[in-house]
């Protein structure tokens with residue numbers, strides 16, 4: 001019972017993180033830097049708890065402030081000076097890698113590349129501590145991540161229905177024309193970036209608390225950022241449940257590889273992500289769910305036509 | 308209403324616009340003409356905030372707007388079209404125009420109001436198709452115009468509204484600009500590299516050549532100006548021949 005529950009929690013949590021990424025990714029802001037926000041969430045909360053005994057709830061506030069500052073410091077110059085497309089991808093890629101390297105370099109406090117474990121709060125036989133955000137059973141986690149995932153879908157829908165979404169789509173196509181009709185381009189991009197960054201940060205916090213372990217490679221860096229991009233493209237970023245389908249897909253892939261090869265080839269999944277990313281972009285640009293929905297619609301049209 | 312004074316733009320030392328000055332009075336249609344590459348579109352980009360001037364000032368209704376970002380110029384009440392249409396192809400036609408109505412207004416308006424204004428504006432410019440992908444050259448020009456008008460500008464900068472149109476479409480487009488001024492009371496600066504139809508509609512002309520103003524005045528005077536004739540005879544593009552022909556008639 002624990003393993004399927006574990007998988008369900010991870011799918012929902014990653015589904016939420018991918019959804020958060022897609023809020024900007026599908027509007028032409030393809031970030032390879034979201035590993036940074038996940039990492040900031042995970043590490044800020046665990047470090048504040050371990051070194052100062054600060055509850056993750058308070059640590060989360062610090063992590064949000066920190067993420068917002070990083071999003072603005074990186075995003076504002078990019079948007080102000082029209083760094084888009086490949087250049088934006090490169091800047092954000094550097095961000096996630098720098099974040100990873102900082103976690104490693106600060107090894108005296110963070111445990112370096114060995115990672116760190118939040119100090120246990122469930123010592124005297126208690127099974128749950130809301131204050132420490134630690135639970136010995138998986139059920140509370142399922143409830144938490146389900147709520148978070150639903151929240152992510154709700155934000156997606158709010159964004160989708162807003163004029164702001166149309167404005168960002170217009171910007172991604174014709175930035176100069178968008179500005180000429182009165183759209184404050186820098187502000188529009190920065191707003192969605194901050195929303196996306198903060199949501200990803202929240203995902204990082206819960207991921208660390210659920211795993212009770214943080215590691216620079218699993219919550220930040222290029223690998224995790226690439227995994228997000230790949231997962232979303234695989235699932236489909238233009239439909240609400242696409243990122244969640246992508247999360248299920250990447251998770252099953254990673255688990256499958258782990259069962260088949262164990263830990264013999266540690267970088268194998270990243271390599272396969274890279275290759276599959278290219279294949280998906282070429283052959284299935286709308287992702288698994290996007291392609292499936294299209295196929296289903298086409299089939300219905302075919303059925304309706306001869307009648 | 309608009310006062311351009313000493314406007315200059317240098318692209319890495321190349322002066323595309325040199326010390327250009329002109330004035331636009333409320334309610335008039337001013338023609339800004341000149342051969343290809345004479346700096347007309349650059350002048351528009353400088354006024355509209357798409358480019359930053361190297362020197363000079365732009366005053367609009369008493370306030371300096373030179374160097375302001377494009378969105379603030381739009382909010383100040385200047386709408387512009389692009390010589391090469393820049394539609395938002397992934398959006399529907401009405402979304403294209405509603406966005407302009409929503410973000411271009413200098414007051415906060417509701418979504419419903421934005422869509423209402425968009426539909427009115429589409430009706431005014433007379434776009435029949437509903438699909439951006441299916442618009443031809445004339446349709447795309449109309450969409451540019453609709454988007455600029457939906458921001459409810461007091462001044463419209465129309466860049467080559469006749470480019471790529473056939474004769475009948477040119478006549479229609481010229482009538483439309485005249486109607487926009489007539490019905491909506493919008494002041495217009497109209498850029499065109501050919502004289503032709505434009506000369507019948509505008510109140511006054513400013514002629515640019517190599518980034519400099521070489522003539523200004525009533526259309527009939529400008530068309531007789533030796534400097535203007537020289538500039539236009541100096542090129543041999545067929546449309547210039549046609550324009551010259553039209554002028555002789």
Ligand SMILES: Nc1ncnc2c1ncn2[C@@H]1O[C@H](COP(=O)(O)OP(=O)(O)O)[C@@H](O)[C@H]1O
Pocket residue numbers: 318323341342343344345346347348349350
């Ligand atoms: N962004 C730019 N960078 C460099 N040169 C430019 C740029 N925009 C325009 N130019 C040059 O400035 C001159 C004037 O161009 P433009 O204003 O587009 O002329 P027009 O609209 O009158 O045909 C041309 O020689 C053109 O090549």
Ligand SMILES: [Mg+2]
Pocket residue numbers: 347348349390
């Ligand atoms: Mg031009």
